[in-house]
Amino acid sequence: MTIANLLSQEIPALDQRSTVAEGILIMGDYHVRHLPVLINEEFRGLIDEDTxxxxxxxxxxxxxxxxxxxxxxxxxxxxxxxAVRVFAQHQISLLPVMDDEELFAGVVTLENLIAAMAELGSFNDPGSIIVLEMGRHDYSLAEIARIVESEGAIILSSSLRSYQDSNRIEVTLKLNGRQIAAIMATFERFDYQVKASFNEAELQSALRERYDSLMNYLNV
Known part of the structure; x- marks a missing residue:
């Protein structure tokens, strides 16, 4: 997925003749803390709300x-x-987009970026999450996928997080299945460290069991 899929031309840019009051009003209308500024139709940078x-x-x-x-x-x-890297590096609320001729083309908003990341990471799809921890040299996505698929599931998305000053990494897997006990057991059998798991179906079942136990206790 590219920036072109997220491009928005809804939020107007300011120009050199715009006033501070106009800028504050536009920021309030669109719930942003930054706006692009065009000087003689050339993009000059962002101006922030505090300024x-x-x-x-x-x-x-x-x-x-x-x-x-x-x-x-x-x-x-x-x-x-x-876009994720630039947003994180500069702590901005929107990101200007320039075309190949360096003409201002629009912006990417933080809301649009989050929605796109949710789609890219299959966050909206039902399933489960398993978090593994391992040495960097032990990481093999092919091997991890083989283990998951051997239990009848597939990996919808995966992400890695490195630990500072360490050769350990954290691997987060989004799986299409909700029954992950067998998958976790297989990971542990192959000496993978299962750091955490999140399963909506199992959580709801546990809450139901606790509720039923409470009702039975109250009915005694």
């Missing part, structure tokens, strides 16, 4: 933009992981 709130409401946006302001942006052909 506007600390300025004269009648001041022009052009008077607040420094020539050295960083031009944070992505391009339509970039992968959405690039």
């Amino acid at each position: 506007l709130l600390d300025s004269d409401p009648s001041a022009s946006i052009g008077s607040l933009m420094l020539p050295s302001a960083p031009r944070i942006f992505v391009q339509p052909q970039d992968h959405i992981y690039d």
Whole structure:
């Protein structure tokens, strides 16, 4: 999935003639803390809410933009992981998009990015989650998939997290099945450390058993 799939032209950019008051109003209307600024139709960077709130409401946006302001942006052909990296690095609420000719094309909002990540990670699909921990040199997605598939399930998505100053990694698996006890047992049989598991069906069953036990106790 690329940035082109997330591109929005709904949120307007400010120009050098826009006022601080207008910028604050637009931020409030669209629930964002940043807006792109165009000077003579050229993208010059983002301006943030704190800067506007600390300025004269009648001041022009052009008077607040420094020539050295960083031009944070992505391009339509970039992968959405690039947007995740830029969002995290700069702590911004929207991300400008520039086309191949470096013309402003629109923005990616944080809400759209989260929705896309949920779709990409199969977060909306029913199933279960297993979290494994292992040495980096022990990681083999092919081997992990073989174990999962041997129990009649498939991996919908997977992600890795590295530990700082360690050769250990955490592998999170989203599986299509809700019955994962056998899969977890197989992982442990092959010396994988099962760090955590999340299973909606098993949780609901446990809550039902506890509820029934409470009702039986109250009826005694």
